[in-house]
Amino acid sequence: MISLLMQYLDVWVPGRRSWPTFNRVAIGVSLISCLLLGAACTTHNIPETQGDTQSGVLLVNTNSAIDRYAIVQDSFEQGMRDFNITTVDLQNDLRPIETLQDQINGHEYDVIYAIGAKALGSLDYISPNKPIVFSSVLNWRRFKDHSNVYGVASEVAPQAQLTWLKHFFPEVSRVGVIFSTDNVSLINEANKVAGQLDISLVAVKAFNTASVKSQVESLLQDVDILWLISDPKVLSSTESTQALFQLADAHKKPVFAYSEIFADYGAVLSVSADVATTGRQAALIAQHLLSKGRVDREVQFPAGSSITINLDRVKRYGLKLNEEALESVSRIIRDP
């Protein structure tokens, strides 16, 4: 390694074929030291440790400048205040895998918490021999069956979503949903609970991405409300999503969605995961893993929900609102 570095130095130092030996050695040793220190020198991610230097928990945040990641980190830290936490922020880190590999090699951790896809993806690549708890990962299903990976899903359980729908609009009885093969088990679970909630779930499997619009148009004739679930093959682009909302509006049918981002598209009601609760849940999972070495289920649905309602749309579609449910609302929006 040192000889390679020396050769490198010879190449990029201009105008000189050789430097005095002690300079080359000094610079080489410095560079090697930097490589060994890893994160501190190659990126600006200097890990922070709370408590003494015997690490218990490694917290990796994809980007703490993003509000929802900062909130979830804060609530996790509150829940784990009795533990030693070392934090690494991967914001602007172009070599996250190296950063994390160095961190894990240099210290002993009992559990690792990953916030966001960059954090989890990097850790999954390294595959450290430690339990990883994740949250705030949109494509969490990719990691679902990975060994030693636990976490909190990004969407509220379909059963809870339908429960909230029924709570706000008790007279809604026929709920339409279009899904791809990625969501067969979700639809099966939803079907089980729909009957218990006095809801008739009209579920249509999408033939392909191109057929979604026409299938939805047909579906809308037969239902009271359209339910959007997290399905990239159905909601394949911003344009196709907007088209679905326009279609539903043209048929005077409301849309109920799994995330508040759809409030801007015109969803009458959306049920998102409450971010702070997610961090707390992750903390409880981490504590269980530390004390018992296992948890009952690898991936949990979020326990907390954040509900957005568009009261103008409620009126527009003639929906009968249970006003008692307004006590549970986090955000009320109106049409512009």
Next chain:
Amino acid sequence: MALTLVSVISLWSAPVFGQETTLYFYNPEVSTTRNSVLKDTFDAYLSSKGDFKLQPVADRETFNGLMRDRKKDVFILSDSHFTEFSVSHPGYLTYLRGLKDGKNTYRKMLLAKRDIFSKGYKSRATIASAASESDSRKVLQQILPGLKREQLDAVSFLIVPKDIDALLSVGFGLSDSALASEESLEKLSSLYKNQYQQLQVLGTSKPLKRLVAVVPAKSTTQQQTLVQALYQMDKESMGQLALKLLGLDGWANIRKERLAEEAIK
């Protein structure tokens, strides 16, 4: 003369502008994620009544400091919090108490699929609750006064935004138990019978008094006007919406009731 009288009456009932009076709000049972919707809705109602605005406060200590220092404002807080505060800070009067279906009290219940404090149950049970951890522990001690110290210490709390979240979390296996109001349990019973039937009541609190609106004993006209505006909330649609966001449908004027009682004595 008639014109003068009409002018005086108009001035009396006209919105009072000029000096802003703030309605401070703190309730650990209301998630801070709802502060924005509360503020927007209350402000939409209050702005037509005078120079008033709602200011939700995120923590108890800050709220206590505001109550001590801001003598020209009005405060909404839980009854238990006010009782505790007024021990060391007398000189505040309770004007209004929240009402729901004509009742000014409610009960909290501890619910689970199994008795989480029974022998043989897991060593560390999780209780989902919409209140803060410290308030949840106090209510739990009140509901189950026979609990030993080590049993209370062995419980973990999962704080969630709403009672219904807490109840659903038990059904979905995300927590072992839930601390929720009797009203929320009733909602679940009509909404999701299957989950409701799985829950057993492990304990019930004594009746807890609802939110109160309080004012320093020496109050200004502005403060009185703001209190009056709160009292009239159920008469207007925006006021009704704001009340519903707090889980109420009106206010009882308990100051008036107390004065009437004293007059009888």
